[in-house]
Amino acid sequence: MAPPESKTSNASPKSSEKPAQRDRPWMFRTYSGHSSASASNALYRSNLAKGQTGLSVAFDLPTQTGYDSDHSLARGEVGKVGVPICHIEDMQTLFDQIPLDKMNTSMTINATAAWLLSLYIATAERQGGNKGDLRGTTQNDIIKEYLSRGTFVFPPNASMRLTSEIVSYTVDQVPNWNPMNVCSYHLQEAGATPVQEIAFSMANAISILDVVRAMPEVSDETLTRVFGRISFFLNAGIRFVEEMCKCRAMNILWEEIGRERYGITEAKMLRLRYGVQVNSLGLTEAQPENNIIRIALEALGVTLSKKARTRSLQLPAWNEALGLPRPWDQQLSLRTQQILAYETDLLEYGDLFDGSHVVEAKTTELLEAARAELQQVLDMGGAVTAIENAYMKQKLVESHTARIREIESGDLTVVGVNAYQEAVDSPLVEEGSGSILKVDENAEREQIQSLEAFRKSRSSADVKSALQNLEDAVNNGDNIMPPSIAAAKAGVTTGEWSQVLRTVFGEYRAPTGVVAAPMSHANDEVSAVRMRVDGLSEKLGRRLKILVGKPGLDGHSNGAEQIAVKARDVGMEVVYDGIRLTPQEIVQSAQDEGVHVIGLSILSGSHGVLVTDVVELLREAGMADIPVVVGGIIPEDDARKLRDAGVRRVYTPKDFDMTRIMDEIVEVVSESNGV
Amino acid sequence: MESENGVTNSGPNGSAREAAGEATALAKRVLAGERAAISQALNQVDDNRADYQERRFALLDALEAAPSGVRIGVTGAPGAGKSTLLDALVSGLRARGRSVGVLAVDPSSQRTGGALLGDRMRLSSSARDAGVFLRSLAARDQLGGLSEVTGPSLDVLSRALDFVFVETVGVGQSEAGVIDLVDSLVFVVQPAAGDLIQFMKAGILEWPDVFFVNKADLGKVATRSAAELRAGLDLGHRRDPNRLPPVLCGSARDNVGIDELIEAIDEHERYLKSTGQGEIRRDEGRVARIEQALNARYGHFGIDRLGDEAARNAAFQEFKGVSALHAIAELGRRIESRLAADDA
Numbered sequence A: 001m002a003p004p005e006s007k008t009s010n011a012s013p014k015s016s017e018k019p020a021q022r023d024r025p026w027m028f029r030t031y032s033g034h035s036s037a038s039a040s041n042a043l044y045r046s047n048l049a050k051g052q053t054g055l056s057v058a059f060d061l062p063t064q065t066g067y068d069s070d071h072s073l074a075r076g077e078v079g080k081v082g083v084p085i086c087h088i089e090d091m092q093t094l095f096d097q098i099p100l101d102k103m104n105t106s107m108t109i110n111a112t113a114a115w116l117l118s119l120y121i122a123t124a125e126r127q128g129g130n131k132g133d134l135r136g137t138t139q140n141d142i143i144k145e146y147l148s149r150g151t152f153v154f155p156p157n158a159s160m161r162l163t164s165e166i167v168s169y170t171v172d173q174v175p176n177w178n179p180m181n182v183c184s185y186h187l188q189e190a191g192a193t194p195v196q197e198i199a200f201s202m203a204n205a206i207s208i209l210d211v212v213r214a215m216p217e218v219s220d221e222t223l224t225r226v227f228g229r230i231s232f233f234l235n236a237g238i239r240f241v242e243e244m245c246k247c248r249a250m251n252i253l254w255e256e257i258g259r260e261r262y263g264i265t266e267a268k269m270l271r272l273r274y275g276v277q278v279n280s281l282g283l284t285e286a287q288p289e290n291n292i293i294r295i296a297l298e299a300l301g302v303t304l305s306k307k308a309r310t311r312s313l314q315l316p317a318w319n320e321a322l323g324l325p326r327p328w329d330q331q332l333s334l335r336t337q338q339i340l341a342y343e344t345d346l347l348e349y350g351d352l353f354d355g356s357h358v359v360e361a362k363t364t365e366l367l368e369a370a371r372a373e374l375q376q377v378l379d380m381g382g383a384v385t386a387i388e389n390a391y392m393k394q395k396l397v398e399s400h401t402a403r404i405r406e407i408e409s410g411d412l413t414v415v416g417v418n419a420y421q422e423a424v425d426s427p428l429v430e431e432g433s434g435s436i437l438k439v440d441e442n443a444e445r446e447q448i449q450s451l452e453a454f455r456k457s458r459s460s461a462d463v464k465s466a467l468q469n470l471e472d473a474v475n476n477g478d479n480i481m482p483p484s485i486a487a488a489k490a491g492v493t494t495g496e497w498s499q500v501l502r503t504v505f506g507e508y509r510a511p512t513g514v515v516a517a518p519m520s521h522a523n524d525e526v527s528a529v530r531m532r533v534d535g536l537s538e539k540l541g542r543r544l545k546i547l548v549g550k551p552g553l554d555g556h557s558n559g560a561e562q563i564a565v566k567a568r569d570v571g572m573e574v575v576y577d578g579i580r581l582t583p584q585e586i587v588q589s590a591q592d593e594g595v596h597v598i599g600l601s602i603l604s605g606s607h608g609v610l611v612t613d614v615v616e617l618l619r620e621a622g623m624a625d626i627p628v629v630v631g632g633i634i635p636e637d638d639a640r641k642l643r644d645a646g647v648r649r650v651y652t653p654k655d656f657d658m659t660r661i662m663d664e665i666v667e668v669v670s671e672s673n674g675v
Numbered sequence B: 001m002e003s004e005n006g007v008t009n010s011g012p013n014g015s016a017r018e019a020a021g022e023a024t025a026l027a028k029r030v031l032a033g034e035r036a037a038i039s040q041a042l043n044q045v046d047d048n049r050a051d052y053q054e055r056r057f058a059l060l061d062a063l064e065a066a067p068s069g070v071r072i073g074v075t076g077a078p079g080a081g082k083s084t085l086l087d088a089l090v091s092g093l094r095a096r097g098r099s100v101g102v103l104a105v106d107p108s109s110q111r112t113g114g115a116l117l118g119d120r121m122r123l124s125s126s127a128r129d130a131g132v133f134l135r136s137l138a139a140r141d142q143l144g145g146l147s148e149v150t151g152p153s154l155d156v157l158s159r160a161l162d163f164v165f166v167e168t169v170g171v172g173q174s175e176a177g178v179i180d181l182v183d184s185l186v187f188v189v190q191p192a193a194g195d196l197i198q199f200m201k202a203g204i205l206e207w208p209d210v211f212f213v214n215k216a217d218l219g220k221v222a223t224r225s226a227a228e229l230r231a232g233l234d235l236g237h238r239r240d241p242n243r244l245p246p247v248l249c250g251s252a253r254d255n256v257g258i259d260e261l262i263e264a265i266d267e268h269e270r271y272l273k274s275t276g277q278g279e280i281r282r283d284e285g286r287v288a289r290i291e292q293a294l295n296a297r298y299g300h301f302g303i304d305r306l307g308d309e310a311a312r313n314a315a316f317q318e319f320k321g322v323s324a325l326h327a328i329a330e331l332g333r334r335i336e337s338r339l340a341a342d343d344a
């Protein structure tokens, strides 16, 4: 999962002995889930009181995708995976009694980064602060949103314009701000190989640097500062030796790009600065306690080698595949880092691998392959083109498909999943929906009430003229930041700001990348299901057709993509239109397409509302006889409720054998058609 | 007994009269534009169980005489921007209050019969309203990317909606197939692909009614391609020797030139009406469909059982008023019985 960035540094270790020379450890980051601005504020203040030096803000999905909390697409998502921020008063509440000019705040925000930064600046100024003193980071990496994370809104070129305007604005007006954090983390979570992770993230950084360089107001000197301000956010998987080599390779490549492409010469500006969150995609629902070990090993990959050591590290929790972590679960992850940094002798040595032929050879191998892949993307026109023509997305889906097939076939061992499955019950795991954080059920309703009250309280004339100025600036090609800051002060909402840009720029649906996935070699299991699909299709009169749907704002597309590819492989006709559709759109699509079964994939925790909506709409449309199956992060208690509501099957990550899932879907369709 | 969308239909053993009655009722709902009915009708015409063929024919026959919306083929090289253009066209037509149907034929289906109908159209949410009906079809075993059920599906959709589009990948062969199914053919050109000479060789340039040189945002290359294309078109090599097709230039991605394209489609439609060409085209297309289907199924040897050229042409015309699919089945039966007689 995507962690918010934070600069949480731990207090220095209390050690009885005095080691000769110890390096300072990397920064330990923690992230927190929130339901409302006031609840998050309380959490921030208590963390600050404990000595935490920076803040990290996770926004909820409606805020990330530019919808107010009362928008129909926000249903079930408000306050779920982050804090809802609809207007300046929400922002003021979030930072109540926290002087922003003394804070270092990191915001995981992308498509609407300009807006949230504007609210942040406006809030700081209302507090009496000065924007020149603000420090922090906006993630602001849109390319990886199209490829993996899914909170994009506008078409690529418009998004690049927004990103570059934030960069050019902050580099002078908010000089201590990190305007962009290039994320390769999310690419690995979507299936990227190490080579793809390196190449695609470098292509991404180049695409934005090229735009910034071309801006008339950007001089060579400014470009050097911009280059030096761009930081990275990497992943570290379980193959930790290779991951270490990957980090070394990225150091080399980044410096090379700086020197050769942008003519940067200052050594300090050329250094690759990066933080890491270790891999979550490989964390399992089966025998979840095994994840504790996986996480620790993954942490080694980015700490062992001094040269490739991360500046900050965030570890997921052992119950990652079950649901949101509780404070205790996060504490265990923090303790893992502390043990590594303070108990082991890791920080007492220089680089352990300098001079290692093995490490050198692996690094060179990755570097060369990554250079070639990067060149390929640049040759086709760069990252933006490789988004629009689906090249990069198709590559990721292809890699993930290969990984899934290896897990199914047993070629890739995942302990507790496809090997060593027999185990005694884990005392860590509670029955039903235990062992995970429960989100406040009232948060959405309360947020909507306060939003309505806010709308009544503001001056509609001010709002109107602020929106007009914003629209004019966008149309005239002026920098988006000044009119956005003014709009923030005038009481414009997140939804209104976004709507202006949606109208001018249009909205974008990123390619799903599934069409090009190569067919699997038919093993016995696959062939058997194919025959069943053929047989059933004959009885139905036309080929078995399935709709794979992703309702709501959830951007987790991996599962849906892989289910779609597998369904095709077993001979079904598959309709898959990508993420972020409303229940209405899904039901309409099911009707238009004449599908025999609907499969919904939801990992964001909003399955309760969204699945019920789909089932209800099907009934209203007279389509109740089309069976619905659901997959994702669904705690057992919820799964029971869904089945009671008429859902035929519910799948979770432990059902890793997708061929088997397909077999059951054939069964479900047979049953509901009485054949 | 089969139940689709909660509506019960006559089973395989229903009488022909029963089937006709139900078909008329369903056809009425299709003509009224009822979404569930359109969907059900499309499912029925795609039903290839031997026992359900009467139902299929009855439905298509019931729709045959009804007025039809405008049918438009969108073709062009892979990646030329057909789907992006369709998205823009749908939004443009919706903004004008017209209802739109789209048949997305996926060429990538697999040997296994499986097909991933993803990315067929990345319709923006604003275009996914109640006035848009979107069905995708796998190409199944047909070469050239057109499935056998494309024609009958268009026959259904065009009776319910103002505009119906079908997207096919243009590599030379498939236009010939789609041209028989549509009123207008829009050819999307990838600028500066250096394909122009290829197109001429393949004879593609004689079919389209409107050319749209896409990706004008790329700059001069597009305007140059358009000019080259205009210069390369001449009446002598046109299916319709009285009309030179307009060559438009625009950007599907940036929504530029879409209004002009809609106007050009409308203009062609008016031309077809006023000259009577439309009527002629539909008749010719129907004959071609029948002939091609029989040819595919029985070969020249089979078709020859219908007699010499004059007799064959008469046979193709014989089932006027009956749907093409039904006519194909009737003539097929005739061919089969004559083949059987020959054997005996």
Ligand code: B12
Pocket: A001, A002, A003, A004, A058, A059, A061, A081, A082, A108, A147, A148, A149, A150, A151, A185, A186, A189, A190, A280, A281, A282, A283, A284, A319, A320, A321, A322, A323, A324, A325, A548, A553, A554, A555, A556, A557, A558, A559, A560, A562, A563, A598, A599, A600, A601, A602, A603, A604, A605, A606, A629, A630, A631, A632, A633, A651, A652, A653, A654, A655, A656, A657, A658, A661
């Ligand atoms: C990979 C991942 C990501 C990637 C997603 C990349 C992508 N394009 O898919 C990235 C890094 C982008 C990401 C981001 C976020 N993530 Co995340 N992510 C995960 C992770 C680690 C794995 C999910 C996955 O892809 N698994 C692999 C696929 C193949 O498995 P699967 O989807 O579960 O599918 C299986 C079954 O569920 C089933 N299935 C699934 N769908 C369907 C559909 C049908 C029809 C059928 C039959 C079966 C079926 O079949 C599959 C068989 O194995 C999970 C935790 C985990 N280990 O499961 C968290 C997790 C889902 N993420 C989480 C969160 C909170 C987020 C963020 C909101 C964080 C933030 N605050 O910003 C963001 C927002 C993303 C967004 N826009 O919505 C939470 C959700 C919490 C909850 N439900 O309460 C989880 C559970 C982690 C956690 N414990 O906190 N994430």
Ligand SMILES: Nc1nc2c(ncn2[C@@H]2O[C@H](COP(=O)(O)OP(=O)(O)OP(=O)(O)O)[C@@H](O)[C@H]2O)c(=O)[nH]1
Pocket: A388, A389, A390, B076, B077, B078, B079, B080, B081, B082, B083, B084, B085, B169, B214, B215, B216, B217, B218, B250, B251, B252, B253, B254
């Ligand atoms: N620059 C530019 N790119 C475009 C335009 N229209 C489409 N594209 C891009 O061209 C590529 C192909 O677009 P599609 O609409 O999928 O093309 P298509 O002809 O339907 O492709 P196939 O169905 O695969 O044959 C994508 O990368 C689009 O983003 C345009 O007007 N300008």
Ligand SMILES: [Mg+2]
Pocket: B082, B083, B084, B120, B167
């Ligand atoms: Mg297409």
